[in-house]
Amino acid sequence: MSVCQGESTAHQRSCEIRCLSSEELGKRGLVEAMTLIHDRKVGLCEELEHIADCLPSNVDELTCLSVAAKLMPILRLAHEYEENVIFPAYEKAVAGTGQSMSVDRLRGEHISDECFAADLTVILLKIGHGGYVDQAETFGFMLRGFFDSLRRHVAFENEHVAPIIRNSILNHQRKFSGELGC
Structure with a gap:
């Protein structure tokens, strides 16, 4: 059994992480919730990268079904919260x-990501149900295009959005504790 057909590290990681x-x-603060969302998105990227690396003939069908089942729900919930x-x-x-113009771009990326993820889900389900990967190279490029874009989105939010929110929360807490005389 090849590494690609066995249980992948990315798959193990996704099993260890609770459902989003x-x-x-x-239950969490904004920054902590954002971190949780990013963890899920990065986990999906790792699983999709693993699938891309295993194309064309060593793709694990159960991994494809697992990723297909959670790709859209995770993105929709994450995007809704964001x-x-x-x-x-x-x-x-x-x-x-x-x-604030960055938010318009990020919202646009959410729409694009969901459309792209829907297309990937169809192909992942086909493979997961024993279907042949018609154009493995094209599908590999699709996967890589999607997870590279998703990783860039997460990186931007980590580098720009999260620190500003964190500083805003800290400033609010300082102001509030100052008003209380603490």
Whole structure:
């Protein structure tokens, strides 16, 4: 059995991480929730990269089914939370600085990512159900294009959005504790 047909490290990692849910995100602070979302997205990227590396003939069908089953739900939940909670907090923190245009781009990337993920899901399900990879090289490029884009999105949020939100929260806490005389 090849490494690609055995249990992958990325698959093991995804099994170790609890499911992403609105309830789980709601229990956490903004930055911690964002970190959880990013962990899930990076885990998906690792699994998709593993699949791409195993093309054309060594792809594990169960891995494809597993990734296909969680790709859209994770993205939709993550995007919903980001757009309803993270982005408004970021926009509030950068109000008047001209940096809020980044949010429009990030929202656009969410739409693109979901459309791309839907296409990948169809192919992953086909492979997972024993289907042949018609154009393995093309599918490999699709996978790589998707997970590279998703990793860039996560990196931007980690480098720009999260620090601004973190600083905004700290400034608010300092102001609040100052008002209380602490």
